[in-house]
Amino acid sequence: MTAPKRKKARANGEGTIYQRKDGRWEAAGHVLAANGTRKRVRVYGTTRKNAADKLAEKIADSNRGLPVATADSTLGDYLTYWLGSVAVHRLRENTHTRYAACVRLHLIPGLGTKKVARLTAKDVRTFLDRLRTTCQCCTQGLDTER
Known part of the structure; x- marks a missing residue:
């Protein structure tokens, strides 16, 4: 007689997978949160x-x-x-400086208050259209003499 097959154990850090009562499969594991801590996420399939x-x-x-x-x-x-945790280690200094300027001058004023979970492609397209049509020197207050 052969012994029954044992389930393979998942390695440390791979999370857990199990079947729910409603028949769906749920997988859970720890990932990095925006504030630098670890957060448990659940996905279904x-x-x-x-x-x-x-x-x-x-x-x-x-x-x-x-x-x-x-x-x-x-x-x-x-x-x-x-910019502070990821890009600073992966980009050259000049590239990081230019990215930081673009984020500070354009992205944060235009889309900074938008929730990441609710950000859509339409929001980005609208922002880019608005950025193209507005005069940047007037928006940033660089041309106040006119």
């Missing part, structure tokens, strides 16, 4: 593989330094975090 793939994607994003969006995190908070 119709199959075990689907849920595992979704969780693996979230964990991979976290390992690349992309924090998960919380309900109250804004784009301004995320960009400030990204």
Whole structure:
């Protein structure tokens, strides 16, 4: 007689996957939050593989330094975090300085209060259209003599 197959244990840090009473699969694991702490996230799928793939994607994003969006995190908070914690180590000094200027002068005033979880492509397109049509020197108060 052969012994019954044992389930393979998941490695430390890979999270957990189980089937819920309603038949869906739930995967949970810890990822990086915007404030630098670890946060437990849950993803759902119709199959075990689907849920595992979704969780693996979230964990991979976290390992690349992309924090998960919380309900109250804004784009301004995320960009400030990204410039200070992620980009500073991956970009050359001049590139980082230019990115910081673009974020400070354009992105935070235009989209900084928008919640990351609710940011849509339409919001970004509207922002870019508005940025193209407005005079930047007047917007920043550089041309007050006119």
